[in-house]
Amino acid sequence: MKFLNSVQPIHVVLALLLVIAGITAFVLLSEPPAGATGVPHETIAGLSVGGDAGLTLEALGSAPFYFQIAVILLSGVLLYMGVAAHRRDHRLRLFFLLGIGFAIFSWVALFLTYELWVTSGKTTVFMGFPTPTNWMFWGIWGSFAAFDLFYVIFFRRYFLPPEDEQAFNDLMDEIKAEGGDA
Amino acid sequence: MEELRQPIILSCVAAYMGLCIWVGIWAMRRTKSAGDFFVAGRGLGPVVVSLAVFSSTLSGFGFVGGPGLVYATGMSSIWMAVCSALGYATGFYLVAKRIRMVAEVRDTMSLPDVVFARYGSETARLLTAGTILLGVLGYLATQILAMALVLQSILSATEMFADISLLASVVVSSAVLIFYCVTGGILASVYTDLVQGIVMIVAGALVVITAASVFDGGFAEASSIMLANDGDDIMPFGTLGTMASLSWYFLFGLGLAGQPHVATKMMMNRNLADNRIILPMTVLGYVVAAMLWVSIGVIMRALVIGDIALPLGAADEAAPVFLSTYAHPLLAGIVFAGLFAAIMSTADGFLNIGAAAIIHDIPKAIRGRSLNNELFWARTATIVLSIVAASIALYSDKLVGLLGAFGWGTFAAALVPVVLIGLNWKGASARGAIVAIASSLAINFAIQLWQIEIPYKMSGGFLAMLTSMILFIVVSMMEKQKPLPKDIDRVMDL
Numbered sequence: 314m315k316f317l318n319s320v321q322p323i324h325v326v327l328a329l330l331l332v333i334a335g336i337t338a339f340v341l342l343s344e345p346p347a348g349a350t351g352v353p354h355e356t357i358a359g360l361s362v363g364g365d366a367g368l369t370l371e372a373l374g375s376a377p378f379y380f381q382i383a384v385i386l387l388s389g390v391l392l393y394m395g396v397a398a399h400r401r402d403h404r405l406r407l408f409f410l411l412g413i414g415f416a417i418f419s420w421v422a423l424f425l426t427y428e429l430w431v432t433s434g435k436t437t438v439f440m441g442f443p444t445p446t447n448w449m450f451w452g453i454w455g456s457f458a459a460f461d462l463f464y465v466i467f468f469r470r471y472f473l474p475p476e477d478e479q480a481f482n483d484l485m486d487e488i489k490a491e492g493g494d495a
Numbered sequence: 496m497e498e499l500r501q502p503i504i505l506s507c508v509a510a511y512m513g514l515c516i517w518v519g520i521w522a523m524r525r526t527k528s529a530g531d532f533f534v535a536g537r538g539l540g541p542v543v544v545s546l547a548v549f550s551s552t553l554s555g556f557g558f559v560g561g562p563g564l565v566y567a568t569g570m571s572s573i574w575m576a577v578c579s580a581l582g583y584a585t586g587f588y589l590v591a592k593r594i595r596m597v598a599e600v601r602d603t604m605s606l607p608d609v610v611f612a613r614y615g616s617e618t619a620r621l622l623t624a625g626t627i628l629l630g631v632l633g634y635l636a637t638q639i640l641a642m643a644l645v646l647q648s649i650l651s652a653t654e655m656f657a658d659i660s661l662l663a664s665v666v667v668s669s670a671v672l673i674f675y676c677v678t679g680g681i682l683a684s685v686y687t688d689l690v691q692g693i694v695m696i697v698a699g700a701l702v703v704i705t706a707a708s709v710f711d712g713g714f715a716e717a718s719s720i721m722l723a724n725d726g727d728d729i730m731p732f733g734t735l736g737t738m739a740s741l742s743w744y745f746l747f748g749l750g751l752a753g754q755p756h757v758a759t760k761m762m763m764n765r766n767l768a769d770n771r772i773i774l775p776m777t778v779l780g781y782v783v784a785a786m787l788w789v790s791i792g793v794i795m796r797a798l799v800i801g802d803i804a805l806p807l808g809a810a811d812e813a814a815p816v817f818l819s820t821y822a823h824p825l826l827a828g829i830v831f832a833g834l835f836a837a838i839m840s841t842a843d844g845f846l847n848i849g850a851a852a853i854i855h856d857i858p859k860a861i862r863g864r865s866l867n868n869e870l871f872w873a874r875t876a877t878i879v880l881s882i883v884a885a886s887i888a889l890y891s892d893k894l895v896g897l898l899g900a901f902g903w904g905t906f907a908a909a910l911v912p913v914v915l916i917g918l919n920w921k922g923a924s925a926r927g928a929i930v931a932i933a934s935s936l937a938i939n940f941a942i943q944l945w946q947i948e949i950p951y952k953m954s955g956g957f958l959a960m961l962t963s964m965i966l967f968i969v970v971s972m973m974e975k976q977k978p979l980p981k982d983i984d985r986v987m988d989l
Contacts, residue, residue, distance in 0.1 A: 323920050327968045333745075334961055340738055341950050350952040351568060351727070351734030357799060357806045361568055363727020363734045370737075373951075377737035384745050388581055391749070394919045395588030397989060423731060430730060436722070441707075441714030442729065443722065446570060449577055449731040453744075454782075457580035461778050464587055468771040473592060477989045478767060481596060484985050488600060 322394045329387040336380045346372050366431045381420050385456075389413040392460055396471050405471060412459050419452025500824040501652050507828030508649060511694065511835055512671045518686050522679025529869035532680030533604040533851050537595075537762065539685060541769040544760060545776035546692030547685040547840075548586075551756050552579075553695065553781060554634075554841035555641045557788050558834045562817070563810035565792020566799070569721075569728025571735035574744040576785045580778060582751030585915060587774045590752045591761045593918040595770075596986045598762040605848065606755045606914070607856035609762075612983060613917055616925035617860045622932040624856035626909045627755050629936075631849035634902040635884035638842040642668040643888070645834055648815060665885050672839055673881045676846045677874045684843040685763070691836030692780055698833030699784040701826050706790035709798070709821055714790075717797035724800045729793070738951035746957040750907025752915050756844035784837075787830070791817045850876040904956020908935035911960060912967035920971075921979060921987055927971035935963035 348364020349372070393401070393409055427445040430436045436443040442450070464472060526532050539547075557576075564572035594609055601612040606627065611620040643664040650656035650664070675683040710716035721729040732740045751757060764773065795813040798804035807816055814834070818827040854872040855865045866872045912931045917923040941947065942955035949955060979987065 323916075323922065323968060326916070327965070327972075330961065330965050330968070334965060337953070337958070337961065340953070343950075345950050350736050350739060354800075359567055359807065359810050360796070360799065361734045362725040363569070363730075364736075366727055366730075366736075373737065377741055380738075381741055381744075384741070384748075388585070388749065391915070392584060392588045394916075395585075399988075427730060427732070430726070434726075438715050438718050438722075442718050445731050446718075446729060449570070449573065454577040454580050457578075457584050457748075458778065460584040460588070461580055461774055464584065465771055465775050468768075472588075473767055473770070481767070481986070481989055484982065485599065488982065 322390050325390045326387060326394070329383050329390065332383045333380060333387065336376050336383065340373060340376050340380075343372055343376075345369070370428065370431060378424050381424075382417060385413060385416045385420060388457070389416070397477070400471050400474070408463060412456065412463070415459065416453070416456035419448055419456050423448035423452060500819070500827065501649075503824045504649055504828045504831050505653065507825075507832045508646075508835060511690075511832040514690055515671055515675050515683075515687050515839065518690070519675030519678040519683045522675070522683035522686060526678075526680045526682055526870070529855070529865075529873055530602075530604060531682060532870055532873045533847060533855070537598060538765050539763045540765060541772040542776065543685055543689050544764045544769065545773040546780060547688035547763075547844075548757055548760050548773065549777045549780040549784070550688045550692040550695055550836065550840040551760060551844040552582075552751065552754070552841075553784050553837055555638060555645075555834060555838035557785060558695075558698075558830075558837045559641060559645070559811050559814050561785075561788035562791040562795065562813040565733075565789065566796045566807065566813040567810040568735050569725070569733030569796065570731055571733030571740050572743070573731075573733075573789060574740040575747045576788060578744045578748030579751070579781050579785065581748040583774060583778050583781070585749060586752035586757065586761070587770055589915050589919050590758055591770045591773075592767060592989075593986060594758060594761050594914070595764060595767055596989065597918075597983065600982045600986060603762070605851040605856055606758055606910070607852065607860070610913060610917075610928070611860075612980075614913075614923075614925040614928050615980065616929065617863075619913070619925050619928045619932070620856060621860035622929060622936075623910065623913065624852040624860060626905060626932055626936060627848055628852045628857075630755075630902050630905045631845045631852070631880070632884055632887065633905075635842055635845045635849065635880070636887040637902070638838050638845070639665060639669055639672075639881075639885050640888035642672075642835065642838045642842070645815075645831070645838075649831060662889060665889055668835075669881055669885050672842055672846070673878060676843050676881075677877050680873065681763070681847050684840075684847055685760070687843065688840045691833075691840040692784075694829065694833045694836045695784040695840075696780055698826075698830040699787040702787045702822070702830060703790045705822050705826060706794045706817070709794050714793065717793055720797045720801040721793075728796060728800075735952050738953050742953040742957035746904060746907055746954050746960055749915075750903065750911055750956070750960060753907045753909070753911035753913075754903070755848050755906060755910065756841070758910075758914060759848055760844070784833075787814075794821075846877050846880060849880045853880065904954065904959060905936065905939050908939060908956055908959035908963045912964045916964070916967065918987070921984070922971055922976050923967070924971040924974045924977070926974060927967045927969075930970045931963040931967035934966050935959045938962055 346368040349369045351361035354360040423445050597609050597612050603609050607620045607623040610623045646668050647664040650659045707713045718729050727734050850873050853876040859865050909932045913928045938959035
């Protein structure tokens with residue numbers, strides 16, 4: 314418990330960066346199958362088509378899946394660091410849990426529907442695009458757009474409360490009175 | 496109407512350039528000091544700042560290179576755009592408030608000034624300024640080249656300018672850019688950004704509507720054609736696959752706040768509370784403008800891969816061909832003006848921070864003070880920087896490639912740990928900052944210089960950024976935390 318209490322957000326950031334580095338090293342060391350990053354179109358110059366996505370998924374295993382989960386968690390912890398320590402309350406933590414939870418849910422939905430298409434060739438087109446692509450547009454973008462919205466709504470509670478603004482103005486007054494740095 | 500297509504396009508572009516010149520003259524009367532020239536005296540309103548932030552982020556790449564990439568490789572590159580919500584969130588949660596406070600407390604004019612204020616290290620300031628200068632030269636050269644190529648393609652379609660050379664196109668387009676940047680400094684830059692941002696939003700919205708009407712079944716029909724002919728291309732990872740896409744998401748999502756031309760504009764708002772308005776306006780502006788990127792790319796790929804249209808000569812022709820074939824001439828004119836807007840709004844930001852690095856930051860780091868008569872030297876440096884970048888663009892393809900690729904990844908890898916983490920973690924040290932910047936430069940240069948092919952086409956900038964972030968934290972943790980100057984310490988508590 315004492316150890317847990319001493320863990321700061323920066324420690325979690327470092328741990329997640331190391332996880333991402335580990336997954337990246339695994340990917341860099343794995344042998345890419347032929348056409349893993351596309352193959353030239355047979356007749357149209359300058360245009361590439363997908364290789365065997367199934368083979369690529371097999372070669373990488375779950376690496377991309379866990380890579381992105383680590384990136385989402387890292388993003389969440391970094392954003393959490395952007396709120397002053399004395400302002401971090403239960404409501405903030407609850408929002409972050411829900412926000413990051415939705416981001417991970419969107420990513421899982423994207424990846425599973427993509428895997429389904431790779432293995433079965435089945436997908437549905439909704440609002441103009443296949444289901445996994447919609448998860449990318451609305452889920453991946455939308456989950457962090459929720460953090461943007463949170464910033465707007467709770468700006469005066471977490472990001473620039475009136476007392477913090479006053480404290481900054483006081484600091485500026487001191488600096489001006491001293492004619493230099495405080 | 497069709498026969499008037501070229502005159503309409505030319506008129507729109509000429510009107511836009513005329514507007515830029517007028518803004519330059521207007522801003523010149525209001526630019527009286529180096530502070531006005533570099534940070535607009537920290538007196539800008541929220542609308543101007545938000546449009547300036549988003550239009551600086553979306554360069555000509557979003558209007559030409561982006562649709563070209565979707566045409567060539569499907570949805571892979573869209574990860575650079577869907578990360579925008581995260582990118583702006585990190586920018587405003589972690590950087591916007593603190594950088595604006597530091598700017599006011601220490602009366603800073605540039606990002607290297609902020610780095611010095613935070614770390615108290617002239618070496619960190621010098622490395623930041625050097626990184627900015629290197630990245631700016633590369634970015635600026637590619638922007639000038641893109642601007643000249645577009646102007647050449649428009650003018651060469653007319654009888655009068657059918658044989659216009661690339662050199663002449665560089666001279667004409669750079670002259671407009673240099674004029675308003677030299678006369679009005681950042682004030683002209685942000686007010687042209689305001690016009691440019693509006694043009695980009697209008698262009699983005701109108702193009703999506705046009706693109707949706709190319710097929711009777713809209714985007715659903717385009718998706719069905721792509722699913723029937725390839726499938727990978729319209730899926731979220733495109734033809735480049737998962738790791739290329741996800742490495743771009745990391746680099747662009749977490750790297751946006753490390754872009755100096757974006758971070759610098761976060762120092763310019765009049766009131767700290769304006770950030771509440773600036774963030775949503777920036778995000779919405781970017782999303783609407785970036786829709787052009789997705790829609791043109793998808794429609795052109797579906798048309799070509801479905802044997803409905805002829806293949807393009809080059810991927811970057813996707814946007815110009817779409818506009819000349821499917822868009823109303825007036826819309827084509829607006830979008831071409833929007834294209835110049837996108838390129839110029841990024842280029843003018845680079846010119847400004849590059850000039851600041853030359854006449855303010857580097858002299859301060861080396862001899863402890865900046866040049867006398869900064870305003871005069873700022874204008875001179877802007878001209879010299881433009882000429883050097885234009886020369887690189889014209890005479891050294893290899894250097895453009897090297898420095899161009901250096902751009903975003905270099906800024907992100909070198910500056911994200913130092914700025915984004917450093918402004919929110921008191922334990923960050925000057926040595927950590929120096930190691931992070933130096934290692935990111937070394938990795939980025941090595942990858943470019945030796946043309947290292949990274950498996951699964953993962954981004955080199957991502958590898959450099961990941962390494963520099965880890966080194967920054969580890970090196971800082973290995974040191975005993977030094978007390979911060981009182982003013983910075985109090986700012987970091989807020």
